Amino acid sequence: MEKINKITDGVIWKQILIFFFPILLGSFFQQLYNTVDAIIVGQYVGANALAAVGGSSAQIINCLVGFFLGMSSGASIIISRYYGAKNREMTSKAVHTAIALAIAFGILLMFLGYFFAPTALKMMGEPIEIFTLSLDYIRIYFFGSVFSLTYNIGASILNAIGDSKKPLYFLICSTFVNVVLDILFVRGFNMGVQGVAIATITSQLCSACLVLFSLSRTKDMHHFDFRKLRFDMDILRKIVYIGFPAGVQSMMYSISNIFIQTSINSFGTTTIAAYTAYGKIDGLFWMMMNAFGISAMTFAAQNFGAHKIDRVKKCVKTCLIMASVATIIMSGLLYFSAESFYRLFTQSDEVIVIGLRMLRFLTPMYITWVGIEILSSVIRASGDSLGPLIISAIGICLVRVLWVFFVVPNYHDIIVLIGCYPVTWVICTIAFAIYYRRKQLKWY
Numbered sequence: 001m002e003k004i005n006k007i008t009d010g011v012i013w014k015q016i017l018i019f020f021f022p023i024l025l026g027s028f029f030q031q032l033y034n035t036v037d038a039i040i041v042g043q044y045v046g047a048n049a050l051a052a053v054g055g056s057s058a059q060i061i062n063c064l065v066g067f068f069l070g071m072s073s074g075a076s077i078i079i080s081r082y083y084g085a086k087n088r089e090m091t092s093k094a095v096h097t098a099i100a101l102a103i104a105f106g107i108l109l110m111f112l113g114y115f116f117a118p119t120a121l122k123m124m125g126e127p128i129e130i131f132t133l134s135l136d137y138i139r140i141y142f143f144g145s146v147f148s149l150t151y152n153i154g155a156s157i158l159n160a161i162g163d164s165k166k167p168l169y170f171l172i173c174s175t176f177v178n179v180v181l182d183i184l185f186v187r188g189f190n191m192g193v194q195g196v197a198i199a200t201i202t203s204q205l206c207s208a209c210l211v212l213f214s215l216s217r218t219k220d221m222h223h224f225d226f227r228k229l230r231f232d233m234d235i236l237r238k239i240v241y242i243g244f245p246a247g248v249q250s251m252m253y254s255i256s257n258i259f260i261q262t263s264i265n266s267f268g269t270t271t272i273a274a275y276t277a278y279g280k281i282d283g284l285f286w287m288m289m290n291a292f293g294i295s296a297m298t299f300a301a302q303n304f305g306a307h308k309i310d311r312v313k314k315c316v317k318t319c320l321i322m323a324s325v326a327t328i329i330m331s332g333l334l335y336f337s338a339e340s341f342y343r344l345f346t347q348s349d350e351v352i353v354i355g356l357r358m359l360r361f362l363t364p365m366y367i368t369w370v371g372i373e374i375l376s377s378v379i380r381a382s383g384d385s386l387g388p389l390i391i392s393a394i395g396i397c398l399v400r401v402l403w404v405f406f407v408v409p410n411y412h413d414i415i416v417l418i419g420c421y422p423v424t425w426v427i428c429t430i431a432f433a434i435y436y437r438r439k440q441l442k443w444y
Contacts (some may be wrong), residue, residue: 012311013318016295020322022164024291026155028284029171035280036175037196040182042277042345045192050345051272052133052193056124057117058279059261061141063254064112068105068149070250072098072156074243077301077381078235079160083221084305091221093232095157097239099212099224100231102153106146113142124258125265127272133193140194144201147208154211159298161222166214174207245385249392256400263404263417270348271414274355277345281338281359285330285366292323293377300381312378313440319374327367335363354414361415365422371429375436387435395428 042050075098082091117138126134151174155167178199185195215224264275296319303311334341338359342352376388403420 012299012314013322016299016315016318016322019162019164019298020291020295022168023159023294024288026164026168026171026291028287029168029175035283036179036182037200038276038280039344040186041193041196042273043347044186047273047346047348047351048130048269049133049193050276051127051269052130053137053196053276056121056126056258056261056265057134057138057141058276059124059254059258060113060117060120060138063251063258064109064142065145065148066250066254067247068102068109069152070245070247071101071105071239071243072149072153073246073297073380074239074241074385075101075153076156076160077242077297077383078238079157079222080298080301080381081305083161084302086221088221090235091161092223092228093235094239095215095222095224096228096230097232097235098153098157099150099215100229101236101239102149103146103229106149109145109149110142113145114139117142124262127265127269129269130272137193137197140197141200144204147201147204150208151204151211154208154215157215157222158211159294160301161220162298162302164294167211170207170210170214173210174203177206178203242380242383242385245389246380249385249389252389252393252397256397259401259404260417260420263408264414267414270350271354273346273348274351274358275414277342277351278355278358280345281334281341282362284334285327285363288326288330289323289369289373292319292326293373295319296374297377297381300378304382312381316374316378316436320370323370323374324367327370331363331366335360338363357415358418362418362421365425368422368425368429372425372432375432379432379436379439382439384439387439388432391428391431391435395431396424399424399427 037053038050041053075094079091079094079098082094117135121131121134121138151170155170158164158166181199181202182196185191185199189195191198212224215222216226218224261275264271296315299315299319300312303309303315338356339352342355342359346352376392379388400420403423404417407420408417
């Protein structure tokens with residue numbers, strides 16, 4: 001058996017950090033992967049191209065891809081629990097079912113993205129000057145959906161069994177490919193937004209091949225064999241039971257953000273560009289929180305599988321403390337270095353001024369998200385995805401939509417619009433704390 005992180009044994013905070021840092025670095029390279037696209041089009045093509053890559057098109061992509069990533073969390077939890085229980089047969093079935101699901105869903109997204117993208121962009125009020133650019137980008141991106149989803153499910157499998165290093169190596173490789181191809185296609189061949197999209201799906205193909213090769217070479221329980229690629233209906237039902245609510249939750253986040261993006265579109269292309277750049281900078285915080293969330297979920301799922309509930313409880317406390325300290329540091333870094341970050345994307349003073357208002361308003365509020373990330377991850381690891389779905393649907397999605405429809409029209413200001421974020425974070429943090437406390441009593 002290969003050497004892996006012993007999540008069900010040892011000092012908890014050390015085991016979490018051993019698992020956390022490769023995920024964090026992997027998330028960094030994932031963010032770099034996307035950020036390079038924005039930097040290159042913003043600097044060498046212009047603000048319209050920047051808005052096209054990161055505006056409405058990004059929200060549509062996040063909505064559809066995010067649904068699958070939520071579904072993949074169900075696969076990750078199932079695999080973690082079987083792996084923690086040392087059940088070789090069921091672990092293997094779960095791995096092959098998960099990869100089959102990724103390929104099937106990727107093919108579906110390819111068709112949905114191509115045929116429904118124009119309608120979606122029109123419904124979001126995409127400005128006419130960037131409509132064609134956005135459509136080109138989104139159609140090419142979805143053409144590579146199979147590659148993206150295959151890599152993500154493969155990385156989830158490796159994370160589920162405690163190996164967070166290999167996904168990092170694969171992301172470093174694919175990020176390098178993306179950067180080289182971005183420069184070649186955009187600067188060398190003057191392909192603009194289309195060049196960025198082609199570079200992205202090519203690098204995703206690279207990462208998908210690497211992760212499948214790695215899974216096919218291992219002798220451990222998570223070994224992948226193309227000849228065994230099929231759906232196990234019992235496993236699929238379990239993945240859907242846990243993953244579908246998480247997928248719907250992710251999609252609802254994205255849908256609420258689509259309403260917000262639609263409102264942002266009403267402020268004009270300059271504000272769209274500023275919000276796009278903010279989203280890339282803001283991603284530094286979210287990649288860190290994503291790493292904490294995956295760490296907490298994997299740690300909890302394996303210990304649930306091993307029936308070590310006390311370690312689950314200690315994991316929650318440890319992750320909350322570490323995530324809070326890291327958030328305070330990250331918030332300070334982004335707040336005081338805001339202008340330098342923005343100038344990576346654009347030299348437009350008008351864009352930067354608007355962007356600074358957004359960033360310096362939201363960064364002090366990041367601390368209110370910590371409880372949501374950790375508690376919801378552990379609750380899902382216990383097999384309960386419905387509770388987090390209901391809390392998020394009401395506390396985040398519904399409140400944001402109501403905010404856009406009833407508050408923003410009376411106070412048409414970008415800060416009022418994005419004010420819905422911290423309001424919903426606080427509401428959901430309180431709700432998750434109450435729900436976790438009640439769930440915890442049932443585990444003992």
